[in-house]
């Protein structure tokens with residue numbers, strides 16, 4: 453596996469590969485790799501000639517009081533995992549390489565970036581879209597792989613790629629879960645042993661609400677089942693959002709009559725503090 457820490461090296465290699473007619477699959481990450489990331493990498497390996505993974509904890513997507521400093525890191529362990537999967541290239545830039553002094557340009561996908569997580573993490577998606585666009589320009593991928601656990605992030609990146617006419621296929625991949633349904637996330641590390649035992653409640657709450665919808669309940673009833681199930685957990689400190697949303701616009705559907713909603717799917721989505729860990733999860737539900 454080649455490891456490049458300079459943008460120049462990565463760009464030169466990407467150009468050589470592209471000119472040779474190779475397809476490049478790209479998995480951008482912030483490291484501390486878990487099975488969720490590895491599933492994206494396996495898919496990229498299966499669908500492309502070359503797979504590039506980036507590890508970069510992107511400071512501009514963290515708010516001033518967020519977990520940038522304590523975000524879990526394990527570069528040695530990550531490199532071992534990438535080698536075991538036969539990844540071709542790891543792009544591992546420094547903060548200075550990505551944002552040199554005098555850096556001034558940011559990308560914003562309007563509207564979608566202010567909803568759900570965006571309402572609680574102002575500037576977060578501006579940081580995500582900016583770094584992802586930069587990484588796309590550096591890695592020049594044919595396809596890029598994102599997990600559906602970050603449903604809003606994937607939707608926003610698809611919108612950016614469409615709006616800016618970027619010739620890259622965005623592949624949204626299923627959420628990988630622990631045995632009790634907890635969505636895999638690097639931030640699960642913040643859970644204590646006791647909290648971890650109970651954290652499957654987040655997925656159970658989504659399943660309970662999905663069940664209600666399948667039984668023909670309205671959106672209000674499903675949203676209230678979701679919140680009530682979550683509230684039964686003593687570890688949930690704060691529910692930031694938990695409701696039924698339009699999966700294209702992210703509008704809250706609580707007050708919409710299910711009979712006049714014409715789309716085939718909704719997304720149940722939550723963000724909450726479980727102990728000290730901010731967890732997000734979601735479930736797409738087919739209505740008809």
Ligand code: PAF
Nearest residue numbers: 480481482510580583602
């Ligand atoms: O999902 C992530 O890990 C990050 O938001 C990403 C896409 C790597 C950008 O920093």
